[in-house]
Amino acid sequence: MSIDIDVTHRFGAFRLAARFTGGAGVTALFGRSGSGKTSLINIIGGLLRPDRGRVVIDGVTLVDTDRGIFVPKHRRRLGYVFQEARLFPHMSVRRNLLYGRGFVPAGERVAVEPIVAMLGIGHLLERRPAGLSGGEKQRVAIGRALLASPRLLLMDEPLAALDESRKGEILPYIERLRDEMRLPIVYVSHSVAEVARLATTLVVLNAGEVAAAGPAAEVMQRLDLSPLTGPEGTGAVIDGTVAAQDERYGLTLVATPAGELRIPSVAKPVGAPVRLHIRARDVMLADRRPEGLSALNIIAGVIAEIGSPVGAAVEIRLDCQGVPLVARLTRLSLDRLGLAPGRTVFAVVKAVSFLPEEPGKREGSAADAAD
């Protein structure tokens, strides 16, 4: 699977000039509103015809302005999940789901039952979209896109119209598309939390241009991007595996190259991959290994980079045996500790500050522990 984009497009005073490649997993297009991320996904989906450039998905050229190629959207075989579910109001949920299936050659159709079961929408089939909750609508919209057998799924801020608990309801489904169905996804979002959780490849857009692109963990730790991600956004993404479950204290032990970390329990079997997002503001630094602290996670690392100060704060990137970690300190602390690149320090992270992988499933795991 490959996604190869190189386009320029101008509307009014805004100029989009983006070039990036993506692959399997989730390619996240991240940026503030007006950064051009929605225009970009619309160009991929065929909703917008770029002034110039190429869009090649998995070796199939969908757009090439030099060669006069523009495949119309209904022949692209790309699923599209919009911010608003856009269900057809005059059709039942079942007819909505089956709408795109008839256009797929008989041999390439996917089975309806597993998708309906995976999304948990079996009990809604005879209902009208008008009576569904926001989360239910979005699950039906995802199912409708999947049943059109897309070779790539486009998602344009699919959670933005939902409240926090509904977001937690949908996110695990998107992860299952990524991990179980192995469906490549292009995911547009302005939410750092969503991107940190889902992205395999991260493309950061700013004012119509690609500010950074690459593996998510690599791009997330870059200090020069924090003006784009915002003060809440900077942080490190660490991929690890479940090492053990501590049911007594409701904690999960995660093995990472930087050592074992304790986080609030996630309902995954031992050995399952877990992605942690540790925000810079949740990390403290000490110049020697601290003792007598309540914090459970103390990680040794070497200062790799000190960012340029913003107001009173400064961000510091650590290298902990190859694992990145970002801390935000005041400039005062930086000077008092005399921190400089190359020094070994100890990062302190409270277990509760880990953003859990699947907030929607935490209650389930608590119930399991009580058994």
Added chain:
Amino acid sequence: MSWLELSPAEWTAVHLSLKVSFWAMLASLPFGIIVALLLARGRFWGHSLLNGIVHLPLVLPPVVTGFLLLILFGRRGPIGAFLDQYFGIVFSFRWTGAALACAVMAFPLMVRSIRLSIEAVDTRLEVAAGTLGANPVWVFVTVTLPLILPGIIAGMVIAFAKAMGEFGATITFVSNIPGETQTLSAAIYTFTQVPGGDAGAMRLTIVAVVIAMAALLLSEVLARGVARRIAAA
């Protein structure tokens, strides 16, 4: 109550009016949908001109519209002669001419109703249908058309009602021939022009009121059924 009974001649006028209005409504429907689509969605040179031509019968004196039809669609008119020669279709002094006059007069109302419903359709739904693999024609048939159905029904009913009441253009174009072109309105007019015709005029007036009311009630019922079916998401 014997004065309420319609004479055979009056029945003929009522029957003719229903026939003329029905065909005027049905024959103009495809054109109405196409023109409404062009006006609602089309971006082309002459958009305003088309809009003007469609709405002209609404503001022109009906007698002018009738006269123009006579010139264009009469036996010796450029269009009338052509249709007569190649298709054997004759409008002048026939009930078909009355239907044509009614259709032209009702057309702006039908187009307006359908156009408003097209403009109310959420085009994002059509885009979504396209991403699912539907080509533009299929998108129109399966998404746009069902969503504008209430507007189409309303447009048909208002066109029918307008056709039932049409008088000026019809009488100018195809005259007032009992049994061929004498519609309800023309018959009432004729009654008012002869001594002692008041009773007949009253009987036909009651018929006109009943038909108009029935049409409005029917459209209400239909539109409500459709609205229930396509309750907004």
